[in-house]
Amino acid sequence: MIDTAGRKAPASASRGPVLDRRSLTRLTVIVVLLLLALFALPPIMSAYYTDTMTQVAIYSIVTLGLGLLVGRVGLYSLGQLAVLTIGAWVGARLLFGTGQPYILVLIEAGLVTMIIGSLITLPALRLRGLYLSLITLMLAGGVSVIEATLNFPNGGGGFSGYNGSLLHIPQIRRPSFAGTDPAFYRFSVIVAIVMFLLVFAHLRTRPGRAWAALRQSEPSALAAGINTTFYKLWAMALASFVTGVAGALLAGADRELFSIDFPIQNSIELLAVVLMGGAFALTGAVIAAFLQSFLPALLQNWGIPNDWLIILFGIGVMQVLATAPGGIADQFPKDMKRLYRQISRLWRKPAAVAAVSAGAPAETSVGKGGGAT
């Protein structure tokens, strides 16, 4: 018996989880898209869209953090924008106050945000659902009040680094290798990739298992000996860390920060786009960032008032809650597959087209509806 176990176990152990065709396709698509984003886009993008895409890269880290909390642990936080503000503030203060390399500042801002974010949410960890959301929304309100009093650093002295009587406000510095807008865009994409890999590594190991157990069945997690409070705190800490890094990145991207740029209602908008993009998949975070940062820029460019977005997001969230709990990240590939099946059926049997559309009207309409989503 020992012999059998010895022969079989290492064989399956060394192979590890098999990379099937579907995940291989997905991986290829992701790599190609990233290469396009890094090398093909910067030369052809206007200054306006370079700026917008930098925001998309940065906000994808924010939605990554929120998606982790919502999708993996079931913590509906409305305070992530406040956490981002903390990261931006710490990043700006360090960039003005010290001559440290930018990357070091990113990590430090992430760590400080992680500590503050975890400490503030510590008492809220025993809460779930609506109560947690309420507490985090209050936290967001509190932070924005403090922020408005303290102001963002603008090269002044003291703890706050703010000097209200400055006539010429110095810009927040960028890393020497990413001084121009396209270079900073590339830098932001790379930082975002690193943050996604960090979260991915977590999801694939012990904390990921613990979070999956927590989400589906807390009794089962408890019985397996998972310290639920500890792993909830861990998720909160990780989300705060990546959001803090995003904040420090935002400081360099915007070069000037003002508290009016971070209104509380954006926290709610952030949760809406995360739900629409898909909280259960990492790609959902990228889609959410596009909804959050790219769509408004696009509408503005077309001369459509931004207020329409609120209505659009409202409808979008309703659609997600009603029909597609996995969000666009989950729904879009399914719809595409369905569409492909429809088209390939038409391709293979041109003669049977009439029969198909007459015989299965329901299926055809589903395919069309999917394409529109």
Added chain:
Amino acid sequence: MIEVKDLTVRYGGVTSLDGMNLLFERGVCGLIGPNGAGKTTFFNVLSGFVRPASGTVTAFGDDLLRMAHFRRARWGVRRTFQTEQAISALTVYDNVAMINSKLRGAARRADIFESIEFVGGGVSPWVKVGSLTAGQRRLVEVARAAAGKPRLVLLDEPAAGLPDAETEHLTQVIKNIPAHTGALTILVDHDMSLVSAVCETIAVLDFGKLIASGPTAQVLRDEHVMRAYLGTAQV
């Protein structure tokens, strides 16, 4: 060996366990009783979900009630639930690997594979639990319970709702748990054929009190037990 003394659990005004005394030595032991007798409450006390009003539980010389729930898992308490609790979004391997045990590194991985192999039933490590049959998902839970050197395995109606063929396989697996892991296994089930096929000793709970315990055949013939639980008909 597990020894329970004067265990009392109250939910508000309801006394769920009323001064329960119990001693299980080894092997697979059955705990039976009508609905509401306190069987699941007893499991909840052992796994740390419910704090008893009074009483002690000593397992292999250690005071279980003094440990936090996640320490109990490290110590060796394992548990399955009446409702299915395997995590469908994860693979079988990840489901078993969830257990907080004292094993580390290669020994831990080998133990996980061994545990999955032990339950058999066509369950392989890298498939998502969501794609398995109900019986296989139950086996994943048993594999989790058998992983990481358990000392006390609690099975709460593991065969509920399973087709006969799968129940038969599960019966064999449960029977082998003590030999495979060395753990004392406590089985709660309403299926008398499963209980009598698997358990050497059984105890009967009624209204939170132990009314009989001993070798399976003897207890099932007991007059009080028949009246309380099985009715007056022959088993």
